[in-house]
Amino acid sequence: VAGLLSGKRALVMGVANDHSIAWGCAKALAQAGAEIAFTYQGDALAKRVRPLAESVGSDLVLPCDVEDLASVDAVFAALKERWGGLDLFVHSIGFSNKNELKGRYADTTRENFARTLLISAFSFTESAKRAAELMGPGGAMITLTYGGATRVMPNYNVMGVAKAALEASVRYLAADFGPQGVRVNAISAGPVRTLAGAGISDARLMYEHQRRHAPLRRPITIEDVGGSALYLLSDLSSGVTGEVHFVDAGFNVISMPRTESLKV
Numbered sequence: 001v002a003g004l005l006s007g008k009r010a011l012v013m014g015v016a017n018d019h020s021i022a023w024g025c026a027k028a029l030a031q032a033g034a035e036i037a038f039t040y041q042g043d044a045l046a047k048r049v050r051p052l053a054e055s056v057g058s059d060l061v062l063p064c065d066v067e068d069l070a071s072v073d074a075v076f077a078a079l080k081e082r083w084g085g086l087d088l089f090v091h092s093i094g095f096s097n098k099n100e101l102k103g104r105y106a107d108t109t110r111e112n113f114a115r116t117l118l119i120s121a122f123s124f125t126e127s128a129k130r131a132a133e134l135m136g137p138g139g140a141m142i143t144l145t146y147g148g149a150t151r152v153m154p155n156y157n158v159m160g161v162a163k164a165a166l167e168a169s170v171r172y173l174a175a176d177f178g179p180q181g182v183r184v185n186a187i188s189a190g191p192v193r194t195l196a197g198a199g200i201s202d203a204r205l206m207y208e209h210q211r212r213h214a215p216l217r218r219p220i221t222i223e224d225v226g227g228s229a230l231y232l233l234s235d236l237s238s239g240v241t242g243e244v245h246f247v248d249a250g251f252n253v254i255s256m257p258r259t260e261s262l263k264v
């Protein structure tokens with residue numbers, strides 16, 4: 001992959017630490033020769049993100065909390081000033097109150113519904129619009145979603161509803177930006193042990209269930225996601241837009257666990 005993305009300028013939003021899916025994407029982009037800008041949420045994460053950025057040769061590390069529109073605008077203004085344009089964008093941000101990532105979806109509160117949808121779905125639309133304004137033909141962006149968007153996963157609740165909105169956004173944004181030669185896709189990752197993942201009640205059991213029953217019989221790594229991100233962000237996927245691409249060891253194709261695994 002060396003040189004696949006040389007000369008490309010990429011924005012990666014959503015690195016919290018070296019377990020973050022966004023970090024798996026950033027490593028793959030850096031290996032392929034892209035220049036990367038990072039954002040971090042809040043001062044506490046700056047200490048973690050700066051050294052990671054430095055390890056891939058980046059000194060462009062900007063604060064951004066997507067609940068604060070001014071901080072989103074400031075990121076794109078800084079990119080415009082530093083680079084004059086942008087080629088690639090990775091959005092890997094999600095949040096919901098963990099008290100509602102257990103029990104019934106029906107008990108979701110109005111306040112947490114609005115906040116979850118704003119951070120986990122609308123933030124992609126808002127930042128994608130600004131990214132596309134800086135992109136020319138060959139521009140590409142991805143966001144991260146989960147199979148709970150289309151099928152019920154225990155405890156995923158309002159995050160599943162937000163991911164459904166996010167996946168629909170990918171299709172509408174692909175239609176909006178397609179005429180300017182900019183592509184928009186999503187990666188639907190299997191369970192990965194991250195900060196955000198740990199907020200879901202019984203996440204360990206979901207992880208274990210996927211490991212036992214997915215066709216590849218193993219969990220997904222952030223390097224698995226990084227490889228697929230490289231494909232979706234490079235010209236290797238030049239004819240692909242508006243897609244949700246599963247990187248889940250095949251789990252989504254399984255309807256029922258193997259009968260031998262159910263026998264007691």
Ligand code: NAD
Nearest residue numbers: 014016020021041065066093094144191192194195196197
């Ligand atoms: P993570 O905790 O490493 O990353 C989540 C990121 O979201 C963090 O960097 C956090 O700072 C950021 N974030 C949250 N609220 C924000 C806000 N208001 N403003 C700016 N940033 C904010 O966890 P992750 O698992 O790498 O999550 C990345 C994405 O991948 C999320 O969209 C998540 O839903 C998705 N995803 C995760 C899994 C999994 O199993 N971990 C599976 C499929 C999809």
